[in-house]
Amino acid sequence: xxxxxxxxxxxxxxxxxxxxxxxxxxxxxxxxxxxxxxxxxxxxxxxxxxxxxxxxxxxxxxxxxxxxxxxxxxxxxxxxxxxxxxxxxxxxxxxxxxxxxxxxxxxxxxxxxxxxxxxxxxxxxxxxxxxxxxxxxxxxxxxxxxxxxxxxxxxxxxxxxxxxxxxxxxxxxxxxxxxxxxxxxxxxxxxxxxxxxxxxxxxxxxxxxxxxxxxxxxxxxxxxxxxxxxxxxxxxxxxxxxxxxxxxxxxxxxx
Numbered sequence: 001x002x003x004x005x006x007x008x009x010x011x012x013x014x015x016x017x018x019x020x021x022x023x024x025x026x027x028x029x030x031x032x033x034x035x036x037x038x039x040x041x042x043x044x045x046x047x048x049x050x051x052x053x054x055x056x057x058x059x060x061x062x063x064x065x066x067x068x069x070x071x072x073x074x075x076x077x078x079x080x081x082x083x084x085x086x087x088x089x090x091x092x093x094x095x096x097x098x099x100x101x102x103x104x105x106x107x108x109x110x111x112x113x114x115x116x117x118x119x120x121x122x123x124x125x126x127x128x129x130x131x132x133x134x135x136x137x138x139x140x141x142x143x144x145x146x147x148x149x150x151x152x153x154x155x156x157x158x159x160x161x162x163x164x165x166x167x168x169x170x171x172x173x174x175x176x177x178x179x180x181x182x183x184x185x186x187x188x189x190x191x192x193x194x195x196x197x198x199x200x201x202x203x204x205x206x207x208x209x210x211x212x213x214x215x216x217x218x219x220x221x222x223x224x225x226x227x228x229x230x231x232x233x234x235x236x237x238x239x240x241x242x243x244x245x246x247x248x249x250x251x252x253x254x255x
Contacts, residue, residue, distance in 0.1 A: 001233040003214060003253040005242045009202045013046025015255070016236040020047075020128045020198040021054035027127035027195075028061050033098065035124045037186070037194065038089055039067045039140070040081040042170055043132035045088075047200045047236075051130070052092045059095045063124055065117075067131065068141040069103035071110050071156065071182040079172035080105070103154070103184045110156045110184050118153035121190065129194035132201050133224040136162035137209040141185035146223035153190040157183055169205075188226045197233035199224075204240040211244040 006012040020036075027034035038048075066085060075082045082102045090100060101120055107113045133139055139146065143160040164179040173179045191197065201210055213224040214235065227233045242250055 001214075001228045001230060001235060003235045003237065003242075003245075003249065005237045005239065005245075005250060005254040007239055007255075009046050009238050011255075012202055012236045012238045013048075013200065014050045016047045016130075016198050016200040016234075017050030017054055019234055019236075020130055020196070021051060021057060023128040023196045023198075024054075024057050024062060028058055033061045033063065034127045035063045035065070037065045037067055037126055037129040037131070037191070038085055039131045040084040040088075041132055043200055043202055043206070044130065046202070047130065047198075048089050052089065052094075059093050060098055062097050063099040064090075064097050064101070065121055065124070065126070065186075066100075066102045068183055068185040069105035070180040071105050071184060072180050074106045079167065105180075105184055110182070113184055114152065114154035114156060121153050126194040127196065129191055129197045131191065131197060131199050133199065133206065133209050133213055134163055135166045135205055135209055136160065137212050137222050137224050138163055139188060139191060139224040139226060141183040142188055142223045144223055145220035146188055146226070148188055148220050148226055150187050151189055152187055155185055155187050157185045159183055188223065192226065192230055194230075195232065197227055197230050199227060199233060199235040201235060201241050202238045204243060206241045207244040210235075210237060210241050215246060215249065 024034045069081045104113050143163050167179050168176050212222045216222050218225045
């Protein structure tokens with residue numbers, strides 16, 4: 001894993017989008033198509049705004065997979081990640097995607113959703129995975145301690161209190177009791193199967209998680225630390241999210 005630190009959120013988002021866009025263009029040039037994973041949340045706003053404007057991407061040759069979703073909320077809910085991706089990403093692309101596979105959190109059988117998506121993604125190796133990390137260090141919705149061993153592509157997971165408080169704090173729910181207690185999440189090992197991982201993490205409230213992910217112990221209690229196993233993972237930070245990194249890391253990684 002490599003780290004790049006930028007002076008503003010806008011520069012960070014532009015750099016992350018440019019890096020991911022090149023991976024998409026390369027896959028299309030070499031194979032005639034590309035498969036990507038898109039994440040949600042406030043951390044992805046600046047990157048997605050730039051990605052949809054990236055030149056030279058034949059979006060009709062791109063298949064998209066959805067990273068995670070709450071269990072038990074409809075797509076119409078303000079917090080729905082399906083709603084987020086369709087409104088902030090899919091609807092703003094210059095051309096329709098080849099295909100898009102969403103996590104249906106409102107399905108009464110979430111395990112069936114996991115199994116079906118797992119079969120599909122196994123046939124579509126991922127070229128570029130766009131992710132972020134949570135305030136508690138989660139990756140996708142894999143809260144600590146994460147399952148680093150399972151080979152299943154998607155899991156039904158329990159959300160811990162810190163994760164649920166983050167969703168409340170970001171304004172997606174009116175009270176903590178309204179935040180779901182479970183989600184369907186892509187597994188850590190499935191994320192690591194991506195050829196490239198573009199990890200975009202702005203904001204001071206992520207500084208502790210960033211420090212643990214990059215400089216802390218590599219273990220299930222720090223779920224996002226798993227990306228340090230990956231040969232082509234770049235973590236894009238702004239100065240606020242990088243604030244608690246050691247001086248040597250900041251000096252080496254600041255752009």
